[in-house]
């Protein structure tokens with residue numbers, strides 16, 4: 258199981274499938290074992306198998322069923338958190354490396370889909386950062402200056418937005434960005450890995466990643482193990498690390514809608530604005546002649562801190578109607594989670610304290626391209642080769658200059674622990690209607706209670722199995738979200754998204 262068991266379905270889930278894989282039914286020995294079959298894990302597996310290495314990929318759910326199935330798949334070398342902030346926090350050299358790696362990631366997708374014959378609707382399009390009403394125009398001036406400083410020559414003043422009526426609007430244009438269908442691409446990667454002898458296993462949850470005598474042993478819930486010279490943990494949020502990495506990033510829920518439109522509803526481009534959280538918009542072609550899809554995303558909040566999805570989808574739709582009057586009825590609505598690193602760059606490289614275990618996490622809103630960067634960077638590192646981007650992404654780096662963000666993101670954990678002594682959202686199970694979930698207090702314990710459509714109760718401990726925070730109900734996805742580090746659990750307590758690997762404990766009423 259993984260987040261594919263959450264309720265909402267993305268446009269991608271409705272229009273493509275990733276091929277299936279068996280579960281691991283015997284122990285194995287390979288050159289490299291990859292945990293997680295999203296864009297990051299499959300990109301690493303692809304690069305290593307192309308380099309002639311024997312790889313095994315293990316996923317706790319269906320292949321491609323994680324956050325990659327819930328993306329909006331803008332492929333951007335422009336930076337959604339602003340390069341001027343990156344230069345301030347991390348310096349010009351690292352900002353330049355970040356830009357170059359993201360740009361290389363788009364080119365890598367372009368060449369892989371060509372080489373492997375993957376029909377994934379890839380196209381190069383321009384990206385526009387548009388000034389939103391009420392925002393300081395100096396944001397664009399600073400961003401343009403930072404782009405020039407780091408050698409991003411395809412950034413230029415556009416003085417227009419790609420939305421209808423956008424002539425004369427303050428905006429920067431970034432040439433040569435891209436877009437694709439993420440699940441069609443992942444399915445093609447799986448085929449290419451298999452064709453090179455790579456082994457892939459679904460519904461195979463990893464519970465241990467341990468270095469032993471110069472190799473790594475990866476253990477699974479079934480008891481079978483995979484031994485390898487290197488392990489790559491690409492589970493979006495690392496399941497091999499208890500706390501250190503999780504204090505350097507914070508989980509955010511983000512929302513997206515898709516509606517059909519007439520051709521020409523807007524320029525075929527990427528659009529995002531200067532609000533925080535920002536709106537992100539693009540078109541995607543449809544193959545059935547029904548007109549292109551308009552995809553609008555935004556309305557982010559810290560995971561577990563809001564449960565008002567109708568209001569958030571309503572706000573996205575109202576924004577779409579205002580700016581894209583040619584859009585028709587909304588046909589798809591979904592949410593997903595991104596991990597925001599406190600010092601802006603993802604963490605891709607050697608897991609701190611290990612010699613043969615690598616991680617890819619801290620995806621932020623650009624996790625598709627950073628997943629492809631992970632493919633190139635980690636395949637080099639796992640083969641003992643140097644890589645120019647290693648410094649920019651190293652997971653062991655100190656985040657001292659980002660102390661403010663570090664403290665404010667980690668305050669969530671302290672606040673959450675006060676929930677142990679606070680009353681629950683409801684005082685009695687009788688208050689729970691069919692289809693509702695809520696945390697309540699029973700015999701001094703916090704309980705995650707859900708009443709299903711048939712009226713049956715599902716009770717689990719509300720204490721997250723990762724590090725003990727209290728989980729919150731997510732009515733859109735019919736799951737429990739942990740605000741501290743972003744674990745998700747189904748109504749019977751089974752983990753759907755890490756870092757948790759174990760279920761919520763059982764709860765017996767009155768005990």
Ligand SMILES: Cc1cc2nc3c(=O)[nH]c(=O)nc-3n(C[C@H](O)[C@H](O)[C@H](O)COP(=O)(O)OP(=O)(O)OC[C@H]3O[C@@H](n4cnc5c(N)ncnc54)[C@H](O)[C@@H]3O)c2cc1C
Nearest residue numbers: 259293295297317323324325328331463593620623624625
């Ligand atoms: C609404 C939304 C819009 C977005 N828009 C963009 C965008 O426009 N551009 C962009 O670049 N990025 C975007 N992102 C971010 C991007 O989609 C993600 O960062 C990226 O897909 C994450 O890929 P991943 O491989 O790290 O994780 P995932 O796709 O989540 O893959 C991780 C895999 O690990 C598996 N796993 C977890 N735990 C275990 C375990 N214990 N054992 C075995 N397997 C395990 C999971 O089942 C899962 O399949 C968006 C995200 C969302 C939610």
Ligand code: FES
Nearest residue numbers: 721723724739742
């Ligand atoms: S995800 Fe860390 S405590 Fe829940």
